[in-house]
Every structure is written in structure tokens, then in C-alpha cells.
Amino acid sequence: MQTTRDMDAPGTEKVNIRKSNSLAKHFKGTWQLYTLLLLPIIFLAVFNYYPMYGAIIAFKNYNIRAGILGSPWADNFGLANFIRFFGNYNFIECLRNTLWISVYTILVSFPCAIILALSLNYILNVRYKKAVQLVSYFPYFISTIILVGMINILFNTKTGAIGSIIYSITGTNVLASASAFPSLYVWSGIWQSVGFNAIIYMAALSGVDMQLHEAATVDGATIMQRIRHIDLPAIIPTAVILLILNVGGILNIGYEKVLAMQNPNNLSASEIISTYAYKIALVSSIPDFAYSTAIGLFQSGVGLVLLLVVNRISKGLTSESLW
């Protein structure tokens, strides 16, 4: 990279003298790069930025014939849809469910992935270690539908291998229980992705200087002490970055899985903001696009603010930041 700058140096001097001329020269040399960028930029404009513009229907009394611009503004300075959502009794329930599932996931998945990585790190038999890793990634590849299908089969109270045992001991049907839903969702998620999530910590651990471990061993440190004072500090930067990303996405739960796991019996714990918005717009017999958009916009907006705030806090505390 340094070399181009050196080569370009005489050129940049000319910029000051005859700017327009050298700009033309710049484009003559690199127009192909801009051409390549053109299609992706148009693509994002259509499929990402146009929907952002379309989201202004959240502030309108949208009707499909009048279109986005033609529809009249909603009452209360355009905020009627938001006020309706905040006043709805579903709002508190959806928000509570969303937050609880997210926080529960973060609380469990971080320690689990780190513990698995540390545990594998102290397995000296390389073949065994490789084998465990290979097996642990595997569930990551199966689809949401198959995962939920497997849950339904395994936890069936009559025929399922796990469900029948739970049913005979506690008498609860895990699949139809609202109080069991968060745990079922979170732990099946751990089962599916803990091996994969551990990869990144394994990488951080493999970067630790072996001499540190040797020196500590010579000084009589136990494995637990080495984990505490050598391995954990090596993992923390990675963990912080991942935590920022996770907290930023705290309202964006994988709704595909939640939707597939929902049934009338667990709905009071499994209705999250995304699935609620989806039902209002696309399942309900009287679809309300503007209301659903407002709910979606609330979710994206909170996500964006959270991401910025957490990133700022982390920058102040640990100097780890996303950008």
C-alpha cells in the first residue's frame, strides 16, 4: 500500500495546480472500478434503501392505492401508529418476551462457548480434540425447521425420548408450556451453535504465547490459575466485540425459529415483536401495513440506538470498538 502512495506522490502535487484536469485523469485510470461498484450500489438502493424510505408509511394512514407519498399523514403528528402500539396490551408482553429471550440467550451462550473453548484448549490428545470439534459444529448446519421438528419429536410427552421422561417425573408438557418456552428456545440454540461459537475463542486462545504458560507452570500455577490469569485476558477483547454486536441486536431474535416453535399454548411467552409485526401485516384477515411497519421501525430504531450506545460505552471502558 505504501508503494502506490509513493508512486502517486508526483501526481498529487499536480492536483493542487490543475485540479479538474487531474480528476479527469483519475477517472480515466479507474473508471472501471466505479463501473463495478455501480450495480451493487443500485442493488442496495433498491432492496435496502428503498424499503427504508418506504418505512415512512409508519407515520401515515397507508392505503395501497394512494401509495407511499399519496397516503395521508396519521394523527398525532404522524405518530398515531406508534402510540397505538405502545398503548396496546400486546406491546408490553412482546417487549418483555423479546428482551427476556435475548438476555437469556446472551447470558447462557457466552459462558458456554467460552467454557467449551477453554475445555478443548486443555485436551492434550489432538485427535480426540479434533473429533469433538467436528461433532460439535455439526448441529449448526441443520435447518431451523428440522431443529424444531427434532425438538417436537424428542419432547413429545408420549413418544419422545426426553419428553416422556420429563412428563413422567414432573407432569409438564414442555412443548405446550409457556414457562418452559424460553429455556427450550435458548438451550436448543446452545445445542445447535455452541461448537460453532467456540471457534472464535479457540482462535484467540491459540494466539496465546506458550511461553507464558510454561513460565506459569514453572512457577507452580495450577491450570485454574493459568485460565484465570493467562487465557481469560486473551479472550476478553473478542468477547467484548461479540457482546456489542449481540446487545445491538437484542431485539432482533431469530424469528424464523420462534415462529416455527410457536403454538397456542406457549404464545404468552413466545410472541415476540417480529412475529407480532408479521402476523399483523401478513397473517391477519384485516392486514394493517402501516401499524406493522411502525412496530418494525420501532425495533430497528431501538437496535440502532443500542448499537451506538453500547459501542460508545465499550470504547470508553475497554477501548474495544466496532469502528
Next chain:
Amino acid sequence: MKTRYCLQDRIFNIVNHTLLAVFLLAVMYPFIYLISCSFSSGDALMTGKVKILPVEPTLLGYKTVFAYGPIWTGYLNSLIYMVSGTIVSVVLTIMASYPLSRDDIKGKKLFMGYFLFTMMFNGGLVPTYLLVKQLHMIDTIWAIILPTALSAYNVIVARTFYRQNIPLELLEASRLDGCDDFRFLLKIVIPLSKPIIAVISLWVAVALWNSYFSALIYLHSEEKYPLQLILRGILIMGSTDLSQSGVDPEIRLRNQYLGEMLKYGTIVVSSLPLMILYPFVQKYFVKGVMIGSVKG
């Protein structure tokens, strides 16, 4: 290196090995259980007799799966969506990421911001749905592959790869030989970036193969359903209509639990492509996590 462990460390090792063994069993058990179930008879399944090994072994479950038409149309559709979606996505990702990896374009920060912002904020479900509707893509393959084809995250990962792996000397040398940027990208960059193309193709392909939500909202005709939507019907909605399938009516009458047996068989059959490909592709997945973890 021969280490002599102190008592604490020996306890640590024992606990560690035990926990890892338990973990290994916990990961493998559901798979073993389902495979055994898929080879068991309907009566054994319905009475919950299967624990680890198949009970009253039979191939009837698989025969039903193979005779059940919708699964195979779904298979074919998924394959088409996956292949075409992956191609579109990879081409777009390369077109975006290579120029952004170069230091000699102007306004790079602006372009990067334009891409990054799509990762942090989105218009949401309904505006996207209305757009797809406006473009008349409802109930077509385009609704499945286009809206999610270009992900800023993949662009950044690919860009990081180019910055680290395509030496500038190469560009300068080929410039001296009269090679322009298009040619350089096609003849030199792409052949050199096989690992990253493999990683991104894999991410996109697996995501396309596994997702059902976009098909659920955008596709209406059943003959266009991807496999996951068919599976959703069989496994979750329990809406299996065996009379419409090619299963022999006599077998249907004799086995009242055929619908149940179908469930287990479909799980195994639909995961089979991944199970076979898995050992070959898993290293790319791991590689992808590593590249992705480098800040752009």
C-alpha cells in the same frame, strides 16, 4: 514435554474430560435417536419404545419418503433457489468488495458508509414486502433470491481478504503489461481468491437452503415451495396428506402410523446432503469465522 500434574490439576483434567464426554453425547444423541427411529416400525415409535437402537427394524419409513412426491419437488426447487441465489450473491459481492479494497478510488469512506449502514438499520418486513410486490416478484424465484442477495457483511469480509492477500506489486506489474482493472479482476484476483469465494458461497448456500420465511411470505403456489416449507408442513403443521402421494394404498391401510414414520425419514433424507458434504466443507466454515473476525 512430560508434565507432572499436581492434585488440583489432576482433578481439573478428570472433570474436564468427563464434562466434554457428556457434551459429546448430548450433541450426538438426538441424531442417533432420530436415525434409529427412522428405521423402526410405526408401532414401536408410537409406544415410545425406541431409546437408542432401532426397534422392529423396517425400511417402510424410507419407502414412504421416496414415494411422497412433494418432498422431491421441494428438493428440486430448493436446489434451484440455492444454486442461482448463490451465483447472484457471489457475483455481486465480488463486484462490490474488490473496488472497495483498492486505495485508489475516491470517496471510499462514503461508499463504505453506504454499505455499512445497511447492516445497522433496515426498513423492515412490510416495506420490503411491498417493494417485492411492486416489482411483481411475488410467487417467483426472484422474491427468494434477490432481496437478500447482497449482504454488507460478506462484502466487508471479502474486502478484508483482498486487502490482505492481493499484493500491490501484482497490480503494478500487470498494469505495466497493459492489463486494465476488469482483466486484472477476472484473470488474477478471482483465481487468487478461491478460498474467500468458497467461504461466501457456503454461507449463502446454506442460508438459502435452510431458510423458509421468505418462501412462506412470497410464494403461493405449492409447486414452487422449497424443501423447508414442505418439511414445515410435515414436521410442524402435521399436515401430511398421504392419499395425494404415490404411496401404495394397501400399505397405507395396514400401517396407521405411516404419517409418523414419514417424519423421521424426511428428517434424515433432507439432512443427508449436508451430512455428506459436511466433512469437506466444515474447514471453510471455520476459515470464514477467522476471516470474518478480522476487523475491516
